[in-house]
Amino acid sequence: MSTSKPGLKKSVTTGAGIRQAFLKFYEDKGHAILPSASLVPEDPTVLLTIAGMLPFKPIFLGQRKSPVPRATTSQKCIRTNDIENVGRTARHHTFFEMLGNFSFGDYFKEQAVAWAWELSTKVFKLNPKNLIVSVFREDDDAFAIWRDQVGVPVKRIIRMDEADNFWTSGPTGPCGPCSEIYYDFHPELGDDNIDLEDDTRFIEFYNLVFMQYNRDADGNLTPLAAQNIDTGMGLERMAQILQKKPNNYETDLIFPIIQTAAEIAGVDYFAIDDSAQISLKVIGDHVRSVAHMISDGITASNVGRGYILRRLIRRVVRHGRLLGIEGAFINKVAESAISLCESAYPDLRERESVIKSELEREEAQFLKTLERGEKLLAEILERKPKQISGDEAFKLYDTFGFPLELTQEIAEENGLTVDVDGFETAMAAQRERAKSAHETIDLLAQGSLSQLGIDSTNFLGYTDVTSQSTVKAILANGATVDTAEAGTEVQLVLDKTPFYAESGGQIGDQGYLAGDNLVVRIEDVQKDNNLFIHIGRVERGNLSVGDSVSAQIDRACRRRSQANHSATHLLQAALKKLVDGTISQAGSLVSFDRLRFDFNCPRALTSDEVQQVEAQVNTWIAEAHGAQVEVMPIADAKDKGATAMFGEKYGDEVRVVDFPGVSMELCGGTHVGNTAEIGVFKIIAEAGIAAGVRRIEAVAGPAVLEYLNVRDQIVKDLSDRFKAKPEELVDRITNLQGELKTTQKTVDGLKSELALLKSDQLLGKAEPVGNFQVLVANMGEVDADSLKTAAERLLQKLGDGAVVLGSIPAEGKVSLVAAFSKPVMDKGLKAGKFIGGIAKMTGGGGGGRPNFAQAGGRDASKLPEALNAAKEQLQSALE
Template sequence: MGSLKAPFSLQSRLHAAKFFLPFPTSISIFHSSNFTLASAQPLTEEELVEDKSLNLSTSGDSIRKRFLDFYAARGHKVLPSSSLVPEDPTVLLTIAGMLQFKPIFLGKKCIRTNDIENVGRTSRHQTFFEMLGNFSFGDYFKQDAIKWAWELATLEFGLPAERLWISVYEDDDETFAIWHDQLGVPANRIKRLGEEDNFWTSGVTGPCGPCSEIYYDFHPEKGHSDVDLGDDARFIEFYNLVFMQYNKKDDGSLEPLKQKNIDTGLGLERMARILQQVPNNYETDLIFPIIEKASNLANISYTLADESTKTNLKIIGDHMRAIVYLISDGVFPSNIGRGYVVRRLIRRAVRIGRLLGIKGDNIEGTFLPILAEEVIKLSTNIDPEVKTRTSRIIDELKREELRFVSTLERGEKLLEQMLTDSLNKKLPYLSGKDAFLLYDTYGYPVEITKEVAEEHGVSIDMDGFNIEMENQRRQSQAAHTTVKLSVENGAEITENIRDTEFLGYSTLSSKAVVEGILVNGKPVGQVSEGNEIEVLLNRTPFYAESGGQIGDNGFLYVNGQRKKGVVMIKDVKKSLGNIFVHKGIVTEGVLDVGREVEAAVDVNLRQRAKVHHTATHLLQAALKKVIGQETSQAGSLVAFDRLRFDFNFNRSLSENELIEIEQLINQWVGNATLLETRVMPLTDAKKAGAIAMFGEKYGEQVRVVEVPGVSMELCGGTHVSNTSEIRGFKIISEQGVASGIRRIEAVAGDAFIEYVSTRDNYMKQLCSTLKVNAEDVTSRVNNLLKDLREARNEVSAARAKAAIYKASTVVSKAFTVGSSSNIRVLVENMDDIDADALKSAAEYLVDTLQDPAAVVLGSCPDGKRASLIAAFTPGVVGLGLQAGKFIGPIAQLCGGRGGGRPNFAQAAVATTLLFASSTTACDRCVHKSKAAFFSKAQALQSGACGYGTLATGFNNGRLAAAAPSIYKDGAGCGACFQIRCKNEGICSKEGSVVLVSDLNGHANGTDFVLSSRAFMAMAKKGMAQDLLKLGIADVEYKRIPCEYKSKNLAIRVEESSQKPNYLAIKILYQGGQTEIVAVDVAQVGSSNWNFMSRNYGGAVWDTSRVPNGPLQFRFVVTSGFDGKWYWAKSVMPADWKETVIYDSGLQITDIAQEGCSQCDDGSWKQ
C-alpha cells in the first residue's frame, strides 16, 4: 500500500459525524452522501414486514457503540463528532462525515439542495441525522472496505444476507466481482447504476470515484423482477461506500490517483429503523421520546392521531434535534448565514406547535425549552458537551420563541384575511406584494406565509415577492454609501477603459493617465475649477473601498507639479468590474482626458487605515480566543478615525471580557511581530487555516495576511508591516445591532493616542473642577450624586408645598354642574408648576372640594411641553366618568399622549402645536455679516446637528456652522442659505448655497463658518485660492428653500438605537423653508403616540418608549406662524435596523408664508 500523505500519521480513521441537511437554499458542500431523494409516503405499521425470529431490536446508542467497536478492532482510530459549524467558513454547515478531513482532498465544492417540506412526510427525510463513517487515506481500499461493511451488516448487526441488495457503478467491474465472487451476493441482487447515482465527484475537476451502496429490503416476497432500488416503500439505503481513485482533468478524462481513499457512511437512524422494526426513522428511540413529549404537551395520543397530526409531531421531533445541536455548537438565531438556518427551524417548530395546541407549563407558555431538555437527555452518547451548555440552549430558545410568538400574533390575522380574500375572489394565489407586506412590515417570514397559504390551497407569487425584495435592496443600497458609477453609456465606457491597475500595496505615489472624466455621471473631455468629478485612471496607488476599508484620500497633480494641485480626491470606489472611481473636486486649473498626472495618496490617512485594518484582524483573533472559536465576522468598517467590527454572539460582553480582549491585542502589538503577506491558491490558503468571510466570493488566487502565531485571514486590504505600528488599541463601545449580532467600535494608532489624550484632558478638567486626585473621582462623584438626590427631594417637597399653596388660592373658582349630582368642577392653569407638583396640587384639590369633584389642571414649566392632569373622586367615577378616557382625547387633539386610571390621569402635549412659531423659518430678509471657513474638509462631519458622515452627502458637501441665532437650539439644522461675499474683485454674484450642519459658537462676529468647498464656491472662476487667503470675508445672506427634487423626507435610524429600549433617528432631506419642531412615533394602527425629544444636536430625535411592531411617524412642521401635524405616508418596518434610511413618503415644502414680514431685498437682486 502507498504511504500516507496526510497531516497525521494514523493509517486509517473512524469518525462518527453529525450531519445536517439544510432546506431549499443552494449551499456549498464538499460531497453528497448520494442517498436517494425520491419522495414516498411512510410505511404503515400494517405494511411493515416484521420477522420476530430475527430478534434484531436494539437501541440507537448500542448500534453506535457496536459500529465504533467493530472498526476500532480493525485498526481504526475513533475520533469525536465534528461540530455542525465547519472550520471552513465557505461551507454553511457540516453535512458530510468526511468534512473534517476535507483539507486532505483538493476538490471543489458542489451544490446540494434538500427540501425541508419532505421532513415528516416521508419515512426518512431529516434535517438532522447522525452518520457513522470509516475512512482510509492511502491504506486499505475496495476489498477491505466492502468485506468489513458486509461483516458489520450481516454478522455484527445480524441482518439476513438475503434481504440485502447492492448497487455499484455501471463500469466498476472490480467492485461487482468483490460482491459477487468473493462475498457470494447473487448477481440478481447487484444493480449496476449510472454516473448520477453511483459515481461521486468533488466538482468539475478533482478527486472522484465510483461508489457502492447497501440496501435493506422490507418486502423480499415481491421478488427480483423489475426491481427499483429507489422504491422507498420497499427499500432503504443505509450504507454508502465511496472509492476515490481518480482525478478528473479539465478535458473530462480520468487519471488514477497515486493515493486511493475510502469514505463511507452508515446512517444511524436508518439502521435503528431496520433493527427496531419501526415504520420510519422518527419512531426510533433516537427521536420518538421527543415526539412523545410533544404529544403529551398537546394532550394528543400519537398512536391514535391522524396522519396530518403525526406528520407535524415528526417535524417537531426532527427540528428540535437540529435546533439543540446547532445552538450547542455556537449557532445563534439571526437573519444571516447559519443563524438563519436555526431561526427558520425554530419558527417552523413554533408555528406547527401552536397549530397542535402545544403549550409549556411555565409562566410564558413556551414549549421549545421543555422539548430541548428531552433532546439533551438523549445527547449524552453522541455529544456529551451538549449537557454542559443546557443553560445557553434553554435561554436562547425561550427568547426566540417569545419573540416569534409576538411576530406570529401580529401577522396571523392579516394573513388569514388575505387568504380569505383570495379564496372569495377565487384567486389561486397570494400576491407577492401582500407576502412582502407581511414580511417587511410585520416581520412574518415568507417561508411560513408560503406554508400557511399552501395549507389553504393557495400559492404565493414568489416572483412578485422577489421583485419587491429586490426593490427594497436597491433602496437600501442607495441609502448607504455604496455608490455605483452613474454612466448612461456604461457599456461604451467599459469597452474603452480597462480595469485599473492597483499599485497601492507597494507605493503611495505614481504616474497615471486620465482615461475618463465624469460630471454628474456623464463623460466629458475636460473640466475646470470648482467641478465635482469622477476620475478614471489607467493605474492608481489609491485604495478603493472594499472589504470594509474606506477609500483613500489624496491629490492628483498635473505633470507631477506638486505646487499646482488639480484634483482633491475625497473617496475612491470600485465600479463596473474593477475600474477605480476617484471622486473629488477640481481645486485649481483644468483636467483633460489623456493628461498624465501624478496620483498621490494622503500618507497620514493611509497609515491610519492600515493600523485600523490590522487591528481588526487582531480583534477577531482575540474574540475567538476569549469568547469562543465559533464566533465569526458579520461585517466591518475600517476608517481613518476608528474601526467597527460586527460579530455573531448572543449576549453582551462582560467588562472583564472586554478588558481581556484589549490586553491581548495590546500584548500582540507590544510583541512587534512582522506581518507576512503572500498570494496563493485559495485551496492552499484554506489548508493553511486562513479565515475567510462566509458568503464572500474569492478568486482562484487569494491574498493572505498573517500575523504569525496570532491571525491568518484572506484579505485584500492594506496593513502595517509590524504590529508595533499600531501603538495601542482601545475599545470605545460594545453593543447589539441586531438579533444575534454584536458590534465593537475601537481606535488604534494615532486615533488611539488622540482618544486617550482627550480622555486624559477630560479627567484633568474633572479633577480640577472637583478638586480631587484621579483615584478619588468616583467616590467624589458618588457623594455629589447622593447630595444631588437629597437636594432634588427637598426641592420637590418645596415645589409640592408651593403648588398646594397655589391650589388653595383657586379653590373658590370651583363651580357646580348637574342639578342632581352637584359635581364640583375646577379647571385651572397652574402656570410653571412641574408635573410632580401638579399632581400634589390635584390631590389636594379633590380632597378639599370633597366627593363628588372633578379637577383638571394644566401647566407649562419649561415652555416646550405642557402637562395636563385630571383627578376624579369616586362619586364622579361612579357616574361612568373616567379621568383616563377624559384626558386621552384632549391630549391627542393637542398632539400629545396621555391616559391613566378612572380616578387619575395625566398627559403631556407639545406646546409647539399651540404656539408654533419660527422666526428663522419665516425670515426672508437679507442680512449682513462675516463668514470664515474650516481648513479641514471633514470638520463638519462631527457637527452639533449630529449628521455625522452623512453630512458630506448633503448639498454636495457645501455645509455651514451657523451662529446661535440661526442654529436655534437645533431647529435650524438642515436649513439652507444663500451666501455671497462682498469682495467684488474676487467673489461672484451667485454666491454659495449652504446647508446648516453645525453650531458656530465662536464669538468672532461671523454668522457662518463654511466648509472649504462652500467657501470656495463664492469665488469667481480662478479666484478660489485668493478667497481662501482672506480667511474671513464680509458677506450678505438670506434664507432660501432647500430643494430635494427626487427625495422625500427620510428617517435614518442611528447606530445607538437598540430594540426595544431606545430609538434615535435623524431626519434628512427636509425640503422647503421649514423647520420640524416636534416628532411623535406610534405603532402602526395605534393612536397611542410617544413624543420624541431633540437630543445630541438638532437633527437627532430619540425616545426610550419604543412601540412594538411597524412604526408610523408624524411631525409638526412650521413655516411662518402656522403649526400642524403631518403624517409620514410610509411606515418603518417591524424589523427596522440601525444605520438604515427609511423613506417617509412625505414631501416637506413651504407650508405657509402668511405672517412673514416683508423685506427690502432689492440690493440682493442687483
C-alpha cells in the first residue's frame, strides 16, 4: 500500500475513508505510516500473513531492532481456518484488512487506551453508550484506566479469562493481557448479564495487546524491560458499524464485487434465498483473496499456499455453478475487485495481467473436470448413502480434481459425512503404486534426507559435461532399493552430477550413466530442493547403491537447450527494446527442440513487430556477443540493472548471465558462451494465452532447419492437392473460403426460416394460465440461435405470457430457452433462475436476464421430463 499522505479527504464512513482516517489519526500521534507487507510472510512458520502484527513479530520477539518507535499500518491478511463460515456468518472472511498501531518500547497502556477511545468516539463518532470494553481478569491497571481516565461505566467493563484476553507468541516468550472494544447494536437491552459472545448484539472491532511479560519454560511471568503495544482494528467490521449494514458483505468494501457476480448470474442479491446469498458472499470474499494472493506472487499448486489459492479459486467456480453460471466468469468479478481496491493497493492494477492469467488458467483447468466430477458425485448422492466412502472421495480427488474439502462441503450440504480415514488409506495406496517419473517426492517419502545420508547434489554442469559419481540412493517401484536390475525404471541420486535438473523453464538434461557392464539411460532430471533426481531406465547390468558410475550428458541435447535458453534472453531484450519497455516475463519453456516465452503485454503484437523482434534477435546472434556469467550479491545485481522474474525467490547470492549491451538477467540455467553459437532464430507463433499475457513460440539453431523442412513439405502437399503453384495457394484458398462462407450463410438462413415456420405452427399449442399465455414445446433439432429467435418471436405474438422451448441440436446435447413478459416477471419469475433450474434436470445449467435466458444440458433423454417440469412450474406460479 502507498505510504504517501492522503490526498482528497474521503467520507469517514466509507471503507477508504475509515482506512485513511485511522492512518492519519496515528500519524498525527507520531506514528510512521508503513506499507502493508506481502501476504507471503518472512516468517517461515506460517504460510500467509494472518495478522497485522506478523511483520513485526521479530521486533516483538527481540530478534530485530525496530526502525521507528511507533508505526501504523493497514495490513492485508488471509485466514482460512474458518473457511466453512465464510458467507454464513456476518463477518467471517478469508481476506480482510487489519488497521493497527504499534509501539516498540515507546508508549504503553495509558496512551493506547486513550487514543483508541478518542479515535472511536471523536473521529468515528461512535456513541459511548454503544461501546463496551473487555479486559483480562487480572489486569487491574487496564480496568482502572478505562474506569477512571476514560470514564467507562464499571458495568460496561467486562473481565475475561486468559483464553479470550491474553496474547502469547507461543509456549514461551513475550506475552501480555488484551483489552478489546465492542460495539453494542442494542444498548437498550441494558447492562445486566452482558454476554459478549452474543454476536447478534455485540461485535468486537478493536483489540489492544499490552505486551508486558516474558513467559519462561516453567510458565513464570517476568516483566519485560521494553513493553510493547500491538493493536488491531478490523476495517470490514468498522465499515459495517459506520455504514449501518447487517453484515460486512454489504459494505462498500465487498458489495460491489458481489453485485458484479449477481449480474453475471442474472439474480438480484436482495430477492434470492439464503443459500444463493451465501454463494454470492463466498464469491465476493474469495475473489478479493485470490486477486491479492496472485498479486503477491503466489501461484496455484497442490502444496502450501499454492494449494490454498487453488482451493479458493475452485470454491469460487463451484459457487458460481450453484448460482447457474456456466463457463468462465472469475475474471469479470476480479476486475471489479481490482477496481475497488487499486487506490489502496495499486499493485493490483500493475499486476492485472498476471492475476487474470492465473485465474483464467486455473478456472479453465477446473471446469474441464468439474462437470464429470459433479456428475459422479450426483450419482453417489442419488443412492442416498449414509456416508461417502473413502474410495469414492479419492476417485473424485484423483480423477476429477475435487479437493477432499470440497467433497466434504457438498456432502455436508446434503446431510452426509465423508470417510476421511478411508480417503487417506486410498491416498497412501496410490502413493505406493505410483511410478510416474515426475513423482520424485516419493523417494523422500521413505524417510528424511538425513536418514538417507544425503544433504544435496553437487552440480558440476556449468563447466563439466561428464563426472565420476557415486550412487547414493535408488527408487524403484515406489520404494527405495539397494539394487535395480536391467529393465527397471528408476529414480536415483548421485553425490555429484553434470546433469542439469529442470528449473527456470529449462528442461532437465538427458544422457547415460555407465559402469562395469552397466548402462543406465537418463531421460529426465528433476530437482527437489538441493537434491537432483535422475529419472531413467537400467538398460544393461545391475545398478546398486554405492556404485561408482561415469555420468555423461547428451551433448547435442545440451547444446540445443542452452541455445534456446540464451535465445529467450535475447527475445525478452528485443521485446523490451522494440515493443514496450515495461514487458516482463510471465513464464517460459526451454526444450531441446523449441522455446516458449510468455510475457505481460496488454495487446497483440503486429506482424511488423514480430518480424522486427525476430530480426533484432538474429542481428545480436550475428554480432557474436560473448556471455559473462558471474555470481554476486543480489543487491549488486539489481544495482547493475539485472532483470529478475517477478515472484521468483532469490537468495543473497545470485547468478547473473550477461550478454553485454544486449541482456542481463538473474538466471540459473545453462547458456551458450557466445550468441553466435545459437546460429539462427525463427518465431513460429505469437498469440494471447490470457488477459494481458502473450506467448511467443520459436525455434533456434538446428531446429530451424527441421521446422522449415516440415513447412516446405506441407506446401508441396497443398500444391499437389489444389493443383496450384506455391505462390498461388493463398488466392486459391481465399476463393474457397469465400464460397464456403456463402454456402454457410444460405444454410443458416434456411435453418432460421425453418425454425420460424415451426414456431408459427406452435402458436396454437399455447395454453391460457390465469391471465397469461404459456407455451412449452420441444422444437426437435433446431440450433441454439434459431431457438432464441423462435422464442422471442413467439412471445411477441403471444403478448403477456411465458415461452419455454427446448431442442436437441447435436448428439446428446440439449438447448433450452425461456422468454418472460414483464407481467410474468412481476409475479416473481426470473427467466435466468428459472431456466437454470430446468437445465439441471438435463445435467447442465445456464442463466441470463430476468426476461430472457438460455441454458444447455448434456442428457437429451431428460428433455421431455424437463419440459414437463417447466410447464408444471409455470402453471403453479401463474394460476
